[in-house]
Amino acid sequence: MSQNDFQQEAELLKLSFQQMYLQKGREQEPHRELHSANLLESESEWCTRRYVLMNLYPGEVQKPELKSWDWKREAIFEDGWARHRKIQALFKKYANVVQDEKGNLELDLTRLLVDDRLFLSPDAILHFGSEKYLVEIKGLKQEEYVLLTDDLMQAISVSQVVAKARIQANNYLFFTDLQKAIIWIENKNKPQDFKIYVMERDFDLFKPYEFRVDEINGNTYMVKNHGLKMLSDRVCHSPQDKLAQNCPMRDLCFSSKVEEVK
Numbered sequence: 435m436s437q438n439d440f441q442q443e444a445e446l447l448k449l450s451f452q453q454m455y456l457q458k459g460r461e462q463e464p465h466r467e468l469h470s471a472n473l474l475e476s477e478s479e480w481c482t483r484r485y486v487l488m489n490l491y492p493g494e495v496q497k498p499e500l501k502s503w504d505w506k507r508e509a510i511f512e513d514g515w516a517r518h519r520k521i522q523a524l525f526k527k528y529a530n531v532v533q534d535e536k537g538n539l540e541l542d543l544t545r546l547l548v549d550d551r552l553f554l555s556p557d558a559i560l561h562f563g564s565e566k567y568l569v570e571i572k573g574l575k576q577e578e579y580v581l582l583t584d585d586l587m588q589a590i591s592v593s594q595v596v597a598k599a600r601i602q603a604n605n606y607l608f609f610t611d612l613q614k615a616i617i618w619i620e621n622k623n624k625p626q627d628f629k630i631y632v633m634e635r636d637f638d639l640f641k642p643y644e645f646r647v648d649e650i651n652g653n654t655y656m657v658k659n660h661g662l663k664m665l666s667d668r669v670c671h672s673p674q675d676k677l678a679q680n681c682p683m684r685d686l687c688f689s690s691k692v693e694e695v696k
C-alpha cells in the first residue's frame with residue numbers, strides 16, 4: 435500500500451472514532467431537573483420557563499439532537515471528565531476526604547437540596563486541619579494559563595473559565611453551608627503545571643444565582659396553584675431560535691398544551 439492509501443485509511447478510521455464520541459453523547463440521559471451548574475448560564479441563555487416546565491413535566495424532557503460536529507464538544511467533555519477522575523483518585527488515596535452522614539466520600543457526590551429542588555455535585559470536599567474546603571477543578575489551555583498570576587481577582591479578569599469556577603465554587607459554598615473553597619486550575623497542555631486559589635464565600639456574588647432558584651420555585655408554585663396561565667414568558671421567539679434548538683423543553687414550550695392557556 436502507498437503512503438496515500440494509509441492516509442486515506444487513517445482518515446476513515448478517524449471518522450469512525452469521531453462517531454464513537456457522538457454515540458456516547460447520544461446515549462447519555464438528559465437531566466430532568468435543575469443542577470447547580472445550570473445557574474451559571476449567561477443572561478442571554480437563561481430561561482426560567484425551561485426549568486419550571488422541567489419541574490412540572492419531567493417526562494417531557496427531550497435530548498436536543500446532536501449534530502455531526504458535536505463530537506468535538508463530547509471529546510472536550512470527556513477530557514474534562516478524565517481530569518476530574520484523576521485528581522479525585524489522588525484525593526481518595528491521599529487526602530482527608532469529608533464523608534456524608536452515610537459514610538460516602540465527598541468526591542463528586544450528588545445531593546439534592548429538596549427545598550430548592552436543586553441538584554449539586556461538588557468536585558470534592560476535603561479536611562485540612564480543622565477546616566473544610568470545597569474543591570472546584572478546571573482545566574485551561576496553555577495560552578490562557580500563562581496569563582494567570584497567583585491573584586484570583588487578576589485570574590478572573592483574564593479567564594472566563596476561572597471566573598465561572600469562582601462563581602460555581604461560591605454557589606456551592608452557600609448550598610453546602612461551607613466557608614472556604616479551593617480552585618484547582620490545571621494547564622491542559624502540561625498537567626504538572628497547576629495553580630491553587632483559595633477563596634471565602636461572598637454573598638453579593640451568590641445573590642443573582644439565589645434569585646434564579648427563587649424565581650424558578652416561585653413560578654413553579656404559581657403554576658401548580660393557579661394554572662399554566664401563570665407560566666413565565668418565553669425568551670425564544672420561535673422553535674428555530676438558537677437557544678430553543680438546544681432546549682430540552684422546546685417541544686412542550688411551543689406546544690398547544692401550553693399555548694392555549696396563555
Ligand code: SF4
Nearest residue numbers: 481668669670681687
Ligand atoms: S424553548 Fe426557549 S423559551 Fe421555551 S423553555 Fe426553552 S429556552 Fe425557554
